[in-house]
Amino acid sequence: MSEDTFAAARNHMVDSQLVPRGILDPRVLAAMRQVPRHRFIPPSLWDQAYNDYPLPIGEEQTISQPYIVALMTEILELKGPERVLEIGTGSGYQAAILAELAAQVFSIDRMAPLSAQAQKVLDSLGYKNIHLKVGDGTLGWPEEGPFDAILVTAGSPQVPRPLTEQLALDGRLVIPVGDRFSQTLTLVRKTKEGLKYEYHGGCRFVRLIGQYGWEAGGLWD
Numbered sequence: 001m002s003e004d005t006f007a008a009a010r011n012h013m014v015d016s017q018l019v020p021r022g023i024l025d026p027r028v029l030a031a032m033r034q035v036p037r038h039r040f041i042p043p044s045l046w047d048q049a050y051n052d053y054p055l056p057i058g059e060e061q062t063i064s065q066p067y068i069v070a071l072m073t074e075i076l077e078l079k080g081p082e083r084v085l086e087i088g089t090g091s092g093y094q095a096a097i098l099a100e101l102a103a104q105v106f107s108i109d110r111m112a113p114l115s116a117q118a119q120k121v122l123d124s125l126g127y128k129n130i131h132l133k134v135g136d137g138t139l140g141w142p143e144e145g146p147f148d149a150i151l152v153t154a155g156s157p158q159v160p161r162p163l164t165e166q167l168a169l170d171g172r173l174v175i176p177v178g179d180r181f182s183q184t185l186t187l188v189r190k191t192k193e194g195l196k197y198e199y200h201g202g203c204r205f206v207r208l209i210g211q212y213g214w215e216a217g218g219l220w221d
């Protein structure tokens with residue numbers, strides 16, 4: 001398939017999966033038309049890159065369904081100058097979308113092989129405003145905070161306290177909160193009066209494993 005074919009598939013994805021479901025932010029839609037999602041997945045899956053579902057990226061992890069990426073990004077209401085923290089680099093695709101819409105993106109994954117592969121792809125696409133790190137993202141990245149927006153792309157039993165601490169005043173944090181099987185997309189806003197919570201529907205993510213997330217090991221691994 002040529003780059004033109006992929007670009008056409010991307011436009012079709014936006015017009016058939018995102019717009020009809022209510023994604024309205026023109027900057028988010030433009031980023032989703034722009035970033036070559038296929039480059040972030042194994043070549044054997046490239047013909048499915050723009051389909052309406054998550055795909056495996058190795059290490060038992062997944063790249064999210066395009067609609068979920070667009071929805072989480074839209075809820076962050078990025079305007080351009082923000083510093084953004086992502087927990088769960090995975091393939092690097094969501095980080096690239098964020099980098100199209102904000103000034104600097106910091107992204108953490110606990111799995112070194114995924115981070116290394118994401119770095120390779122992001123370098124090859126020429127992104128200079130994405131900074132990756134390997135570690136427990138539930139601890140945040142205090143040296144680089146505070147952040148105007150924080151996005152957690154793994155499901156957590158709770159909102160990790162270090163993340164709300166590293167959120168700037170008027171900042172927005174989006175995180176799937178729930179049990180291992182289903183979560184609620186939760187928006188936390190930091191206001192002068194304290195943290196405000198809003199809920200944006202159900203979702204299903206792989207687990208956030210770390211000090212303020214799920215414990216590693218046990219029956220489910």
Ligand code: SAH
Pocket residue numbers: 061062063064087088089090091092093094095108109110111114135136137138153154206207208209210211213
């Ligand atoms: N945003 C990614 C998909 C994330 S999949 C993309 O666009 O492709 C969830 C990722 O969260 C996995 O890569 C997993 O390794 C990572 N993860 C789980 N717990 C974590 C933690 N405590 N800190 C950092 N990354 C974590």
